[in-house]
Amino acid sequence: MTTTAKRPSIALTKDDIRPTLVRMTLPMLAGMLTLMTFNLVDTFFVSMLGTEQLAALSFTFPVSFTLISLAIGLSIGTSAVIAKALGAGELSAARTDGQVALWLSAILVAILALAGYLLTEPMFTAMGASASVLAYIRQYMDIWFIGAVLLVLPMVGNAVLRAAGDTRTPSLIMAGSGLVNAILDPILIFGVGPIPALGIQGAAIATVISWLVGSVLIIHLLVKRDLITTSAITLAEAIAVCRKILRIGAPAAGANMLTPLAMAVLTAIMASYGEAAVAAFGVGARLESIACLVVLALSMTLPPLVSQNFGAGLLHRVQQAYRDSGRFVMLWQFAVFVVLAALAPLLAKLFSSDSEVVRIICWFIWIVPLGYGLQGVIILTNSSFNALHRPGSALVLSIIRLFVFYVPLAWLGGQLYGVTGLFVGCVVANIITAAIAWRWFNRTLHTTKQERG
Structure with missing residues (x-):
């Protein structure tokens, strides 16, 4: 057994919380920044093919993100189960959980992909x-x-590493996969030498090859570090582990899959304004993934800390981590909004020469990012609920955000003031939901403390 398998790379139940979150989040942020930047390269190169191709890529986002959401949900379940086992000192169970999680995730995604x-x-x-x-x-x-x-x-393999406190390796794997995608994109889209120009099809091939590289690397590392068992597992054991993972992963996946469903509805609404509006909305969604990188990185590094301390009964550390993270993202995302607002015309023209597309992208940037800090509070609350093994609360919060407020208020704003009104509706929805999320999680934590005495 290796040293890595015996204890987390960072002592999540002992080290100071703020420095611990910084040490975990920075490498994850670096990897995600590289990956997201290279994914944005997809949009950039495809936009050079024309407005129809850019609109096509925008249409694919809600559907492709549905599968990605399933993978995210399963990785959340995997991380919560393994981190709690490690926090309780159950190392053998954690390794068994890791192997079953990989098989379960592959089978479920294959089924959904076939249906798609x-x-x-x-x-x-x-x-x-x-x-x-x-x-x-x-x-x-x-x-x-x-x-x-x-x-x-x-994605699931990286969740196993994060549960053990290692966020540096997942960041390197993400960065490596993104680099492969960025190198292959222009080659396969436009052709080089004997390689023919494959257009938008080339972008998809580049993406799949980058996933293959990441899959090979992560499985090799998990086996080498003894973080997953290579021994045979009985059917009864596998079913028991699947139940543990799905008890958290299924609601988490459901909550995450609500986002692309809401995006599909919003895309359909945007389609009523024309292909230029759909193309602009797709660009805005991809810019959002970059603008919210810090929040997304924290949403991956906060849960292992929450789960391990929850497993160890250290709820005061859970509360401190949640509150510090929420306050930080509010300040950070406001700074991001200021920068984006200043660069809006430049960013818009980078992705399109169509004046209508540029106009709508600018309005997206000037309005929607105002709510990113509040959206960050909601995302961190969701991930923290899952880490506390309360996936039902995370699912209900997602439903409230997207289908009680986000889509209805966006639609109402669009009916009253057009595309800009739709964007304002999104911001108002985040304001209301963030207030609900903050109060709900703190009350839940207070109740849990009382139950534990």
Whole structure:
């Protein structure tokens, strides 16, 4: 047994909370920044093919993110289960959990990807894609669905590493995969030498190859570090582990899959304003993934700390970590908004020469990021609920945010003031939901402390 398997890289139940979160989050942030930047490269190169191709990529986002959300949910369940086991000193159980999590995730994603492959045309037609745009969607998504299993393996494998307190290695794997994607994108999209220009299809192939690289690396590392067992597991053991993971992972996946569902509804609403609006909305969504990187990194590093301290009964450390993280993201995301607002025209023109697309991207940047700090509080609350093994609360919070406030208020704003009104509705929804989330989690933690005496 290796030293890495015996104890977490960082003592999550003992080290000072703020420095611990910084040490865990910085490498994760670096890896995610690299990965997200290279993913944005996809949008940049595809935008050079034309507005229809850019619109096609925008249409694919809600559907592709549905599978990504399933993978995220399963990784949340995996991290919570393994981190709690490590916090309680159950090392053998943690290794068994890791192996079963990889198999379970691969099987579930394969099933969903097959369904998506078979239902591609009716799904995107229902979202408002025209026949010409649908042809480009098919070129991209057929390949994307075929390689989808390779997407989930690095995500769940990285969750195993994070549960043990190692965030540096996952960041390197993400960065490496993103680099492969960025190098292959222009080669496969536009062609080089004997390699033909494959257009939007080339972007999908580059993505799948980058996933393959990440899958090989993560499985090799997990086996080498003895973080997953390589011994045979009985069916009864596998079922028991699946239940543990799915008890958290299924609601977490459901909560995450609500986001692309809401995005699909918003994309359909945007389609009523024309293909330029859809293309601009797609660019805005990808810029959002960069703008919220710190929040996303914290949402991956905070849960292992919460889960291990929850398993060890140190709820005061859980409360401090949650409050410090929430206050930080509010200040950070306001600073991000100021920078984005100043750079809006430059960023918009980087992704399109179409004046209408540029105009809508600018309005997106000037309005929607105002709510990113509040959105960050909601995301951290969701991840903390899952880490406390309360996935039902996280699911209900997601439903409240997206379908009680976000979509209805965005639709109402659009009806009253057009595209800009839709963007304002998104911000108002985040304000209301963040207030609910902050109060709800703190009350839950207080109740848990009283129950434990």
